[in-house]
Amino acid sequence: MNAPATTDAALDRDAAAPSGADSPRGRFPAPPFRSRGPVSAILLETLRRPAPDSDERPEGLALAVEKAISETPDIVRDDDLQLSLLILQGLHYGGVVPSDERWEWHPSLVAARVAIDAAFERRLRELIPVPELPDGDAESVAAALFTLTKPTPGPSLARFVAKQASEEQAREYVILRSVYTLKEADAQTWSVPRLPGRAKAALMEIQADEYGGGRPERMHSEIFARTMRELGLDDRYGAYLDLVPASTIASFTMMGLFGLNRRLRGAMAGHYAVYEMTSSLPNRLIGDGFRRLGYGAEVTDYFDEHVEADAVHEQIAGRDLAGGLAEHEPALLPDIMFGAKASMVLDGEAAAETLAAWEGGRSALRRRALAERVA
Numbered sequence: 001m002n003a004p005a006t007t008d009a010a011l012d013r014d015a016a017a018p019s020g021a022d023s024p025r026g027r028f029p030a031p032p033f034r035s036r037g038p039v040s041a042i043l044l045e046t047l048r049r050p051a052p053d054s055d056e057r058p059e060g061l062a063l064a065v066e067k068a069i070s071e072t073p074d075i076v077r078d079d080d081l082q083l084s085l086l087i088l089q090g091l092h093y094g095g096v097v098p099s100d101e102r103w104e105w106h107p108s109l110v111a112a113r114v115a116i117d118a119a120f121e122r123r124l125r126e127l128i129p130v131p132e133l134p135d136g137d138a139e140s141v142a143a144a145l146f147t148l149t150k151p152t153p154g155p156s157l158a159r160f161v162a163k164q165a166s167e168e169q170a171r172e173y174v175i176l177r178s179v180y181t182l183k184e185a186d187a188q189t190w191s192v193p194r195l196p197g198r199a200k201a202a203l204m205e206i207q208a209d210e211y212g213g214g215r216p217e218r219m220h221s222e223i224f225a226r227t228m229r230e231l232g233l234d235d236r237y238g239a240y241l242d243l244v245p246a247s248t249i250a251s252f253t254m255m256g257l258f259g260l261n262r263r264l265r266g267a268m269a270g271h272y273a274v275y276e277m278t279s280s281l282p283n284r285l286i287g288d289g290f291r292r293l294g295y296g297a298e299v300t301d302y303f304d305e306h307v308e309a310d311a312v313h314e315q316i317a318g319r320d321l322a323g324g325l326a327e328h329e330p331a332l333l334p335d336i337m338f339g340a341k342a343s344m345v346l347d348g349e350a351a352a353e354t355l356a357a358w359e360g361g362r363s364a365l366r367r368r369a370l371a372e373r374v375a
């Protein structure tokens, strides 16, 4: 682990959680990121305390959630709600906010997550109409997904990194990507027991690679953590979260939404297929970018690994995971295509935002003053 002093100094941990008489400071330390509004502030304060044995509710949480949901113009870009969802999903992953593990299933926090999940899903369905449905056999589903993800010429984030990103921009890229990649593949693993035969076997085949095929040092999240350390970045989860815009957080929380809700297993399968189908070529370009900047295999390993691995994964995910699921549960086909399109739209928007910032000579990170101290 590597913790540059600049980052620690930049993140005022105590600002996240005001002191209270019943808050045993030190028992559950604040995480390395701050709240972004009333909901996340209540959550971070709540998680510093032991979970009550009773049904006692954190003061004001339910109301704050309701108000934030009713007032947000767009939950996908809402800093407070996206960070709150990440914190709540983090109780299931672990390693996001240090806290009493009993909070994971405390009714008040489950209710908050369910309410935010529902609002997020509503917004996604409003923003992203289901694409035209292919026939329901596995080959047709895979073909439709490959068509949806066909590379287009013209500007892209990966091409920018390959050809012209500065050292600082390349580091920004890694910081933005760390929100998902330090927990790579975990969101999809929630779905394993929820899938039928062929789709389950396909997901496990992919996940076996994602988790290193029995070698912990080859877990993709671990290879990425090594890339961060090689770049002098802090690989603790959330160390740079303050710098990450809501749109990038939403790409990650959407995976948790699809993974943690059994009813959305179709969306998970479509999303994961697209994720794999849009990985191999961009990762080659990102690796090229770091090579151009003079970095060696210790930094490019993560990207190089995905050039080959995802050329295989995209076939399995398209035909056997998404296609196999459509054949077994035809009613899920619209959600498979919805999840696929949702990945294209949300990940595309987050990438477009980053690219627009860089092309405009700005940092892509939130709170630019802090961003400049990271470099």
Ligand SMILES: [Fe+2]
Pocket (backbone or CB within 6 Å): 184, 210, 220, 306
């Ligand atoms: Fe991977």
Ligand SMILES: [Fe+2]
Pocket (backbone or CB within 6 Å): 206, 210, 276, 309, 310, 313
């Ligand atoms: Fe993969």
